[in-house]
Structures are given as structure tokens and as C-alpha cells.
Amino acid sequence: xxxxxxxxxxxxxxxxxxxxxxxxxxxxxxxxxxxxxxxxxxxxxxxxxxxxxxxxxxxxxxxxxxxxxxxxxxxxxxxxxxxxxxxxxxxxxxxxxxxxxxxxxxxxxxxxxxxxxxxxxxxxxxxxxxxxxxxxxxxxxxxxxxxxxxxxxxxxxxxxxxxxxxxxxxxxxxxxxxxx
Amino acid sequence: xxxxxxxxxxxxxxxxxxxxxxxxxxxxxxxxxxxxxxxxxxxxxxxxxxxxxxxxxxxxxxxxxxxxxxxxxxxxxxxxxxxxxxxxxxxxxxxxxxxxxxxxxxxxxxxxxxxxxxxxxxxxxxxxxxxxxxxxxxxxxxxxxxxxxxxxxxxxxxxxxxxxxxxxxxxxxxxxxxxxxxxxxxxxxxxxxxxxxxxxxxxxxxxxxxxxxxxxxxxxxxxxxxxxxxxxxxxxxxxxxxxxxxxxxxxxxxxxxxxxxxxxxxxxxxxxxxxxxxxxxxxxxxxxxxxxxxxxxxxxxxxxxxxxxxxxxxxxxxxxx
Numbered sequence: 001x002x003x004x005x006x007x008x009x010x011x012x013x014x015x016x017x018x019x020x021x022x023x024x025x026x027x028x029x030x031x032x033x034x035x036x037x038x039x040x041x042x043x044x045x046x047x048x049x050x051x052x053x054x055x056x057x058x059x060x061x062x063x064x065x066x067x068x069x070x071x072x073x074x075x076x077x078x079x080x081x082x083x084x085x086x087x088x089x090x091x092x093x094x095x096x097x098x099x100x101x102x103x104x105x106x107x108x109x110x111x112x113x114x115x116x117x118x119x120x121x122x123x124x125x126x127x128x129x130x131x132x133x134x135x136x137x138x139x140x141x142x143x144x145x146x147x148x149x150x151x152x153x154x155x156x157x158x159x160x161x162x163x164x165x166x167x168x169x170x171x172x173x174x175x176x177x178x179x180x
Numbered sequence: 181x182x183x184x185x186x187x188x189x190x191x192x193x194x195x196x197x198x199x200x201x202x203x204x205x206x207x208x209x210x211x212x213x214x215x216x217x218x219x220x221x222x223x224x225x226x227x228x229x230x231x232x233x234x235x236x237x238x239x240x241x242x243x244x245x246x247x248x249x250x251x252x253x254x255x256x257x258x259x260x261x262x263x264x265x266x267x268x269x270x271x272x273x274x275x276x277x278x279x280x281x282x283x284x285x286x287x288x289x290x291x292x293x294x295x296x297x298x299x300x301x302x303x304x305x306x307x308x309x310x311x312x313x314x315x316x317x318x319x320x321x322x323x324x325x326x327x328x329x330x331x332x333x334x335x336x337x338x339x340x341x342x343x344x345x346x347x348x349x350x351x352x353x354x355x356x357x358x359x360x361x362x363x364x365x366x367x368x369x370x371x372x373x374x375x376x377x378x379x380x381x382x383x384x385x386x387x388x389x390x391x392x393x394x395x396x397x398x399x400x401x402x403x404x405x406x407x408x409x410x411x412x413x414x415x416x417x418x419x420x421x422x423x424x425x426x427x428x429x430x431x432x433x434x435x436x437x438x439x440x441x442x443x444x445x446x447x448x449x450x451x452x453x454x455x456x457x458x459x460x461x462x463x464x465x466x467x468x469x470x471x472x473x474x475x476x477x478x479x480x481x482x483x484x485x486x487x488x489x490x491x492x493x494x495x496x497x498x499x500x501x
Contacts, residue, residue: 025220028227029213031234032203035241038394068213076207124236125243143237144244149205168197174236175193 018063019051026071033075043074120178127177131170138166192229195219200233242396298326301341304448306427314348315355318427321447342374344424347387362408365390371400372423378440379409385420429471438463438485442498449474452495460487460500 019026023044030040047070060066131139134156141152142163153163190198199216202208208216220227301307301319309317312329319325323341328334332352336345338359347355347366357364359375369387374380382391383405391398391406398406398415405418422432431444439461442453448471455461467484469477478489478496486501 022217024227025217028220028230028234029203029216032200033208035237037234037238038392064217065210065214068210068217072208072210072213121239121243124239128240128243143240149201164201167201168194171197171200171233171236172193174240175233178236178239 015051015054015060015063015066018067019048022064022067023048026067029068030071030075030078033072034078039078043071043078046074047071123177124174127174131173135166135170138163139170142167192223192225193233195226196229196233199230200237296326296328298324300324303446304450311348313350313353316346318344318346320426338373338375340375340377342372342376342426344370344372344427346370362391362393365392370424372420374423376443378443379407381405381407381409381423383418383420383423385424425468426471431469431471433465433467433469435464435466437461438465438498441465441469441481445469445474445477449477453478454492454495454497456497456499460498 026047027037027040027044030043031037034040034043047067050070051067128136128139138152138156141147141155142149147155149160149163149167153160156163199219203212203216220230299307299309299317299319301321301323303321305321307319309319309327311317311327311334313334315334317325317327317336320342323343324339325341325343326337328336330353334347334350334353334355336355336357338357345355345357345366347369355366357366357373359373359380362375362380364371364373364382366387366389369384369389371382371384371387371389373382382389382400384400384402386402389400391400393408395413398413400406400415403417403420405416405420405423407414407416418434422434425432426444431441433441439455442455442461446452451474463485465481465484467480469480471477474496478498481498482488487498488501490497490499
């Protein structure tokens with residue numbers, strides 16, 4: 001009896017190839033959805049493991065579409081990953097502790113930590129403060145309070161288009177503020 | 181490319197903002213993803229503009245407590261941050277990779293043009309690795325790493341260990357070093373990365389390095405030393421020659437616990453040194469140890485602290501005098 005001919009024997013390879021070709025783009029996509037580049041990198045690793053584990057007989061006419069489908073699903077699940085990376089961070093800190101010969105070291109998480117350039121952070125902070133009141137409100141609702149564009153529009157009694165206009169303009173102004 | 185510009189007068193930045201708004205709306209569809217992907221690939225400037233915008237948004241997230249409370253961020257800090265240049269924003273969102281990254285680098289065989297090689301040094305052995313791009317990695321004892329040189333990136337995945345990286349400048353290919361949760365991003369420079377159980381540190385002796393991890397991002401210039409240990413993070417000024425001294429057989433310590441010194445010695449010499457008790461382990465050491473012969477090294481160490489050495493079955497035991 002003749003062995004069945006695999007329908008697309010190279011598909012897993014093609015998918016893995018597509019993954020590497022699209023990896024950087026997928027990170028940007030996932031960072032947009034999760035709001036965290038670190039988390040996006042975590043998720044794109046998960047994605048690789050899923051891609052590598054896929055049945056080689058799986059049929060797809062578009063590996064890229066499958067990758068984005070998987071990425072969207074992973075982003076849905078990102079709260080789990082967030083927790084996991086926190087757990088890992090804690091584990092790392094505990095590891096540090098045990099290796100310090102029983103010294104009981106108290107962390108000070110409240111201390112403001114250095115993030116990129118303080119100078120630039122100050123400029124960014126000032127630029128947020130200098131946004132026109134309506135624009136600033138729209139930006140705060142959307143970015144700082146995590147409201148959707150529609151929710152922000154409802155809260156301010158303006159259209160979604162107008163909210164988008166405010167946020168776009170705010171982002172442009174903030175980008176200006178951190179330019180060298 | 182020029183056709184694209186004629187058809188669309190918007191700048192990459194305007195388009196990036198439009199994409200953020202579109203993708204952060206309702207759950208995007210696969211079609212949204214594919215269109216976004218095509219836009220990113222259309223021009224390199226698009227992905228750059230988008231990455232820059234994401235960096236900005238993450239920075240706003242960091243600031244959000246201050247913004248909410250209307251507080252002003254402290255601007256103490258220093259001149260050394262003034263040299264933060266555009267790349268820190270543009271490529272600043274190089275990320276953090278899980279430990280699984282090691283699997284990722286090694287698994288593909290023949291699928292990629294990228295070349296991955298693994299290197300390891302045993303106890304007491306240093307090794308200098310010259311890479312095809314002209315960079316050099318000097319590995320300290322008990323160090324494990326894999327190196328991938330791909331057309332668009334250069335990447336080192338570092339396990340436990342310490343190494344001095346002397347990176348050949350290549351604007352088109354960033355050089356990244358993953359060590360656990362930390363990612364060190366560099367364009368062309370020389371620096372020391374230490375990833376040991378006692379802590380993680382980066383010391384820059386030339387150029388600028390960016391370090392990302394689960395917490396904040398650090399930009400380090402010449403003479404900056406970043407330490408992650410004792411559950412905290414600290415940037416300090418140091419003489420880089422000290423951190424890089426191990427390459428020439430000199431270990432330089434400033435106020436380091438004896439446990440750290442002994443851990444270093446135990447990577448260099450086959451006969452293991454044991455610290456008698458925790459009190460002794462926490463004693464602070466300052467000084468230079470020349471690594472010639474273990475007995476003499478321990479004699480010199482005993483001059484820095486009130487210590488005596490006792491031979492036992494397990495090795496050399498260090499006790500208080």
C-alpha cells in the first residue's frame with residue numbers, strides 16, 4: 001500500500017520561516033495590544049513555541065494570516081502572561097536573596113527608579129501638562145485611565161472622530177517634546 | 181518608494197499614530213494585522229516611527245502616577261543622561277526575552293541564514309572569541325553563551341557568566357545580549373556584562389549601552405555601572421578598568437561582600453573555598469587581588485580582612501581570626 005502523500009509537507013517549515021520573517025512586526029503588533037514591549041517579547045516567544053509545535057499537516061494558504069490570528073489570540077490571553085512575568089521577576093529576586101547568604105535585604109519599590117532619561121521624562125511630563133485642556137482630557141481618559149475611544153467620546157460628549165483627532169494631536173505634540 | 185510618497189502625503193509619524201488608534205480600538209481582525217504588517221514592511225521609516233511611538237506610550241505609562249497626581253517628576257539625575265540620543269527612542273523598545281529564547285535561537289536548522297554558535301568556559305579558563313563581524317568577546321571562567329549573527333541582528337544569549345564585549349560598530353545591525361530577564365542593547369562599544377547568582381551588572385568602558393528588563397530602562401555611558409542585586413537596582417560611577425580587570429588576572433573590589441569575592445575565586449581555582457559562617461560572608465572587601473596562585477591569593481585576602489584559612493575535606497575554609 002502506498003503511503004499517503006502529505007498534503008503540504010513543508011508547511012511547518014514555511015510557518016517557522018514566516019515567523020522569523022515577521023517576528024519584529026509581530027512584536028510591534030503585540031506591544032500595541034498589550035501596552036508593554038516586554039510582554040510583547042514574552043508573547044512572541046510563546047508564539048514561536050506554538051508555531052514550532054504545530055502539526056506539519058496543517059493546511060494554510062497564508063502563513064502570515066495564521067501568525068496574526070495566533071498573535072491576536074495570544075494578546076487576548078496577555079493578563080496571564082503579565083502575571084507570569086511578575087512571578088518570574090519575583091522568583092529572580094528571591095533567587096538573589098537566597099544567594100546573598102541569608103542577608104535580609106529590604107526592597108524599596110516606592111523609590112522612583114531611573115527610567116530612560118530623567119531630563120526627557122521631565123520634558124514629556126511638561127508637554128502633557130501643556131496640552132490644551134480638552135486635548136489633555138481626551139489623552140488622559142484614553143491613555144491614563146484606559147478608556148476606549150468610544151468611552152472617552154461618551155465621557156466628553158464628543159464624537160469618536162473628535163477623540164481620535166485629540167489623541168493624534170496630543171501624540172504628535174508629545175513626540176515633538178522628546179525629540180533631541 | 182517615491183511613488184508611495186506621492187500617493188500619500190502623510191508622514192510616517194502620522195500614519196503610525198493612525199495605526200495605534202486603529203489597533204488599540206476594538207479587537208483587531210486578522211485583516212487589520214495583515215494590513216498593518218504590509219504598512220510596516222512598505223518602508224523602513226514606518227517601523228521606526230511606530231517603534232518610537234510605542235516607546236513614547238510606554239514612557240507615558242511610567243509617568244502616569246505623576247501625571248495623575250499632578251506631581252512633578254524629580255529631575256535630579258545627571259549630565260550623563262544628556263547624551264541619550266535619538267536611537268534610544270527609535271530603537272529603544274528592543275525588548276525583554278524569556279529564557280525560552282535560548283530554544284528559539286538553537287532550534288532552527290538550515291531554515292535561517294543566521295549562524296549560531298555556542299561557547300562555554302569551564303572553571304579556571306578564560307576564552308577570547310573573535311566574531312565574523314569583527315567584534316570580540318572575552319569570556320570569564322564558568323560562562324555559557326550562544327552567539328547568533330544574522331543579516332539584520334547580532335544576538336548573544338548569555339547563561340550564567342561574565343564577559344567583556346568589544347562590539348564592532350554596525351549601524352544596520354544592532355547587537356543585543358540577553359541574560360535572563362535583561363536585555364543589553366548596543367551599537368558599538370566596549371562593556372562588561374556579568375550574570376552571576378550574586379547579581380547582574382553592566383559596566384561600560386566605551387560608548388553607550390541600553391539595558392532593558394522587567395523594570396525601567398537604563399542608558400549607560402562610559403564609566404557607568406548598573407547593578408541588579410540584593411533585590412534592588414543601582415547606577416554608580418566606576419573606573420571601567422576595574423570591572424574589566426579580570427581579563428588580565430586582576431580582581432578589583434570596592435566594598436563587596438566576601439561571598440562575592442569567594443564566588444569569583446571559586447570560578448578560577450579548582451580547590452573550592454568555603455566561608456565558615458554568614459557573618460564572615462557579609463564582610464566587606466576593598467582591594468585588588470592578583471590571580472596568580474590560590475594559596476597566595478588567599479594569603480592576600482587574609483590581609484584585607486581578619487581571616488584565617490583552615491584546610492578541610494571539602495576545601496579551604498575561611499574563618500574569622
